[in-house]
């Protein structure tokens with residue numbers, strides 16, 4: 164195998180990251196595990212087609228013994244025992260990394276996934292920031308001269324890094340002339356440079372694993388961790404992973420996923436946005452039952468979302484693993500107190516519900532939300548660092564509960580379709596410009612939320628859904644008209660014509676293709692990546 168770096172441009176400070184040894188390690192990861200990753204991606208398609216045909220899903224029959232078995236995951240490391248508040252954010256730019264590290268959260272989820280636009284600069288920058296964070300010496304001076312340094316007056320958060328999901332390639336690194344696997348590049352560079360330092364300080368290396376669709380994908384990660392630990396001489400089980408249960412099939416395999424990773428598992432996280440995306444994607448052509456109300460109306464109290472989050476806590480605590488809550492999308496705005504007040508109220512409700520349900524901690528999207536999340540969990544945890552000892556034997560959830568979309572309350576409206584188009588185009592444009600998360604109308608938007616927006620529209624067209632506000636059938640023609648109108652609305656809002664033509668026009672092309680194409684395309688970020696340097 165030959166590994167080649169095809170830098171589209173030079174990124175200052177990339178030399179200590181892209182060392183010969185680190186690249187050799189990535190090459191080895193591909194040689195050992197690339198084939199299995201490719202097989203597992205193919206298996207996803209087969210599994211989805213089968214579910215769409217039968218219109219249902221069930222717990223896997225072949226793993227009944229795992230579900231019935233009396234086993235637990237390995238004892239948790241000290242630095243991960245208290246996860247009551249985790250701030251999430253992209254691992255680049257440096258100023259955001261430092262702001263997250265200084266936020267007072269217990270954990271920083273350093274994201275190279277939903278919240279990071281994977282252009283070459285950001286990828287290298289993210290690795291540089293993670294390198295500095297592991298050594299506790301990251302600093303940065305902004306163009307305006309503002310100094311950012313890591314605080315020395317608080318306990319800094321434990322860093323849990325989230326590499327890209329299995330589907331994403333990394334085109335700037337080629338293995339035998341083909342794009343490398345994004346997740347292996349992210350994990351490989353991070354592990355190679357930081358595992359020893361983090362393991363010596365008891366601070367890792369720790370990972371969040373995104374968008375898994377099967378327990379065999381968890382097995383693959385487990386094998387990668389074991390291989391990497393051996394390779395760098397780090398004790399088996401030092402790596403800890405928290406798996407996002409954010410696809411519909413994974414919700415039917417929570418025990419199995421923890422079991423596969425049991426030496427390396429820390430817990431599971433209820434990744435609500437990708438979960439909704441996955442549910443829409445899974446049953447997109449299976450009839451009206453699966454057409455959800457407008458995105459804004461599908462909250463965590465809808466019965467099928469409650470079922471999934473309740474089952475997650477029960478499963479985790481039975482296995483002595485952490486149950487981690489997800490992301491409420493409301494974002495405070497330091498310039499608009501009423502926006503902040505609403506965000507605080509909404510996020511507080513969300514965190515309070517999670518804490519009462521038994522979660523051990525949760526995510527916030529902004530440093531100004533750290534304190535309230537900590538408060539809501541502390542109210543329930545009291546003196547304890549977590550509530551793993553609270554078993555939820557009262558929870559009885561079966562496949563019908565997880566799939567109970569018919570009980571979802573709400574409507575599909577034309578203004579919802581417009582909103583989805585606006586967000587999908589806006590987010591894709593921002594992503595192409597190098598920013599993977601953005602507040603739009605005071606809501607956090609990232610790759611997962613944008614996926615919901617564009618998938619809902621495709622599904623509505625294919626099901627001939629009728630809007631409740633205007634009584635129109637959602638057709639390709641209607642969507643095309645609305646899309647053109649939303650593009651014009653955005654043109655009016657974006658002052659800079661160059662920015663519009665450079666990012667918004669290609670974004671509109673990507674979204675047009677995604678929503679109007681006869682075939683459903685699996686991920687927004689794949690066609691969008693073709694436009695990225």
Ligand SMILES: CC(=O)SCCNC(=O)CCNC(=O)[C@H](O)C(C)(C)COP(=O)(O)OP(=O)(O)OC[C@H]1O[C@@H](n2cnc3c(N)ncnc32)[C@H](O)[C@@H]1OP(=O)(O)O
Nearest residue numbers: 251252259262263277278436490528529600601602607611
């Ligand atoms: C579906 C999922 O996967 S959810 C998890 C993935 N998504 C995320 O992680 C999104 C995280 N959140 C964010 O990226 C940001 O909060 C945004 C983009 C939504 C809003 O960011 P901004 O528009 O910059 O917010 P705002 O202007 O209020 O920021 C104020 C300060 O807080 C910082 N800040 C805001 N959010 C974060 C964050 N999550 N991490 C670190 N710093 C942050 C900003 O950098 C800014 O710092 P500065 O004063 O030094 O310039």
Ligand SMILES: O=CC(=O)O
Nearest residue numbers: 434435436437611
């Ligand atoms: O990654 C989190 C999600 O909600 O998606």
Ligand SMILES: [Mg+2]
Nearest residue numbers: 277434437611
């Ligand atoms: Mg996600």
